Amino acid sequence: MEEIPVKVAVRIRPLLPKEILHNQQVCVRVVPNTQQVIMGKDRAFTFDFVFGQKSLQNELYVTCIKPLVLSLIEGYNVTVFAYGQTGSGKTYTIGGGHVGEC
Numbered sequence: 410m411e412e413i414p415v416k417v418a419v420r421i422r423p424l425l426p427k428e429i430l431h432n433q434q435v436c437v438r439v440v441p442n443t444q445q446v447i448m449g450k451d452r453a454f455t456f457d458f459v460f461g462q463k464s465l466q467n468e469l470y471v472t473c474i475k476p477l478v479l480s481l482i483e484g485y486n487v488t489v490f491a492y493g494q495t496g497s498g499k500t501y502t503i504g505g506g507h508v509g510e511c
């Protein structure tokens with residue numbers, strides 16, 4: 410079977426303090442032991458990797474990025490980019506998890 414060169418990981422960030430303050434609700438959750446998320450009540454989407462609200466930077470790095478770094482050292486070209494709406498956690502995830510809370 411042909412290997413697909415593009416893989417998609419989804420990371421769900423926790424609600425921010427200001428969102429909790431405004432009583433906003435989490436609308437997406439991970440189905441345990443799968444690579445699926447449920448949006449709203451019953452819309453299921455499957456990805457190559459799924460990380461829930463409690464996921465750690467290291468977990469994400471080891472699973473998704475480290476294999477690419479090893480390929481890079483072997484001479485392959487690799488690209489990692491974050492995509493998502495503003496405030497969804499791109500900088501936090503790519504930059505190491507030290508973005509100021511607001």
Ligand SMILES: Nc1ncnc2c1ncn2[C@@H]1O[C@H](COP(=O)(O)OP(=O)(O)OP(=O)(O)O)[C@@H](O)[C@H]1O
Binds near residue numbers: 422494
């Ligand atoms: N996994 C996470 N755990 C805890 N806090 C997070 C997480 N991801 C993001 N945040 C927090 O959410 C806020 C927005 O994150 P971030 O700035 O990374 O979003 P962004 O997608 O880069 O936004 P923009 O497109 O506007 O630059 C920050 O306060 C960040 O600390």
